[in-house]
Amino acid sequence: MAARAPPSRELRAEFTDPVDEEVKLAVTLTDSSLTVRRISLLPSSPSLSSSSPTSATSSSSPSLSSPLVLSLSDCVGCLACVARDEDGGDGGALVCAYFYPRVRRRWAGGVARAAARHRVEQRLRVARGGDAAAELREAERWAGAVTRTAARHAALAHGGHYSQVCRMRRLMVLVNPLSGKGQAMALYTGPIHRMLTEAAVPHTLITTDYQNHARELVRNADLSQWSAIVILSGDGLLFEVINGLMEREDWEEAIQTPLGILPGGSGNAVAASVHHYTEAGAVFGEDLLLSCGFVLCKGLVCPMDLLSVRLSSGPRLFSFLSLAWGFVADVDIESEKYRPVGAVRFLVGALVRLASLRSYQGRLSFLLAADESSSVTATTNPSSLPGSTFCSSREQHSLQRDPATRTDPKEHGPVDDLMTPLGEPVPTDWTVVEERDFVLVLAMCHSHLAEDLMVAPDARPDDGHIHLFYVTAGVSRPALLRLFLAMEKGTHLTGESPHLVYRRVRALRLEPVTRPGVITVDGEQVEYGPVQAQVHRGCARIISG
């Protein structure tokens, strides 16, 4: 076999088909692809024989079949190994390259759906020459070249915004065996373990035994041993991990540990968001798992915003996803009882709650993002609601924002510089919403609230915005249902519903008056009462790309 490296950084060689040693394969590796052509022996043809890379017999000349072009952007890794023949003897050295290109499949009914990743394994056998060690070295040389070129291709394609997960240390893969329908372990032992092996990603699997196990683990872990922490579960386990990291003395360094997510829960909001950021069409279930597994193997890391959430009592929380009150929070908590049906639990819960639709009284204030239009419909308005911390705009102008001096000195994490303490009026540059009756208030940091709920299509992990939505009372049941159905494709914002308001903000405060009620942070129920949050841009890091 004659391998050479022409000036164009191409690598060319002739391999044989692992199934049929008689079949020769002409292989070319460029910066962007691996191309494989079968070399077939045909009756002499002057034009073909002149371009042939191999010698041919006197009665026939080699021709190249149409090429199989595999894009390195779809490659997770490439390994070298020794094949075994049927008797267990040395079957030659193999190069095994693993690709996950997107293909469009169809529903049984013939309706087109988004392209989903599927696995393609390309095996090449080094031509036998009698020196098994040299053949294995050649296979390793090719496997290394394919792996390095694919990694370089991924880094270049995504630009300087992304860094790469260190391959020298291990991934900590946390699995909640009870998440979703209780199938998370099967997802690991199936496609995920295979993918990580193909990508040669060293990792250690840890299953959680109880609630807050992951939180304790990461709070006390020697993080220098781990390249990233990956969650194969629902968003609840990610909530534990982020808050565990933020509880550490070395929180500033700890929260820089790259975080990866694989969908194993029932909502899988962050996994669906990570897939959305790849700019591919929506996929669900195992297709989403493969997409997130692929992103994980590529290992590109970008900054991720966190919300600092303050309740009227207790320590502050760090949120990466959502803060909800009203319809959405009620559905999330009430649908727990339908957990065995998986993601459909939210739909069932929404229909049940829709039947007994109610409104919730309270006050909502926020600090608009700098690039939001100042001509907002929400305006300041004095209130006479009980327990009000509202003050008129004149009163607000006389206030100083001095939050840094009001935080607990023992508290870990970034200083909340946009909020005044709960119980004091909001700063003067905040907007107080005139309406007092809401059907829902929902603040989002990512695009998706569930696999099939694209609430904030334009959200990006580090855009520095809280995507705030609220629906005011008076919305009809059909209109609210239409709104949620439109969220599957993210078209609800173009529907011009007079009851739906969307604002990009940097901080918000919610003061519920209706009691009892439910507030959730990242899908976890928290103390009911006044709550406020501000964004800390790029505070954490997520494997995305």
Ligand SMILES: Nc1ncnc2c1ncn2[C@@H]1O[C@H](COP(=O)(O)OP(=O)(O)OP(=O)(O)O)[C@@H](O)[C@H]1O
């Ligand atoms: N072994 C365990 N036993 C009991 N609870 C656990 C265990 N491991 C994790 N938990 C807790 O279970 C809760 C739900 O977990 P998780 O979010 O992973 O799954 P899910 O609720 O099915 O998914 P989603 O959040 O997408 O709906 C979390 O609050 C987590 O802290």
